[in-house]
Amino acid sequence: MPTTTISDRTVHVDDEGFLTDPAEWDEPLATALAEQIGLHLTEEHWEAIHFLRQDHAQRGETATLRRISVVGGIPTKSLFRLFPQKPAKKLAYVAGLPKPHGCV
């Protein structure tokens, strides 16, 4: 398993760069991860990130966009605006979680 250094922190990641240990994540790291993919985090981003972290802690898997909108209450349109092009993957990356596996 590779490690990588983001903002002077060494973390474990998979081949693509997604964190493999959710415990290595904290909010300053999220800010640094977001910068890597050109995102500046606002309150709205944090709301989605916190939902994803909390839902993952409870269920052991990363929520899909569908779940984030239905259970997390963040509209699909907002997710595409906040994390353009590939919202589910970008959000998982910033939240230090694996990519979602669900189809919908």
Added chain:
Amino acid sequence: MTTTENRPIVPAFDDVDTDRKLAIICSKGTLDMAYPGLVLANAALGEGVETHLFFTFWGFDMINKATMADLKFTMLGNTATHMPQGLGGLPGMTALATHRMKKSIADVGVPEVPEFLQQIVDSGGHLWACRMSADMQDLHEEDLYDEVEGIISASDFIDLTQGAQLLFI
């Protein structure tokens, strides 16, 4: 083996091929055949692919306000249910099979057709209705799901999806 890279390993989100387009032609009006197009459209949109759905012939049932929430699944003519075909013709079997399938779909967290179409539109997807099918069934824009962008001819759709990858379902 543990390796440490000097440059951070970051997913290649920016390698999105912004020109990639997907066109999906939905020609079936049964519950089981409505979902493949919807699931794939949703997946493509989530990957940043411009996606257009064209509803034609029986696929019109997916966007016709009168039928879209009431698509059915039948065992008849479908050997993949692995049930005796005669059973499928018994009264009430289509309703039962439909109920079961809807439940299985809901159990995996996938929405019903109207809600799924809304999710696709909210994700930036485009819905188009086929002109010939509309004329054959004497249906007009007001009869169709509000998010359908227009009733267009087959040539218009071909024109609109120039360079797209195409799925016929």
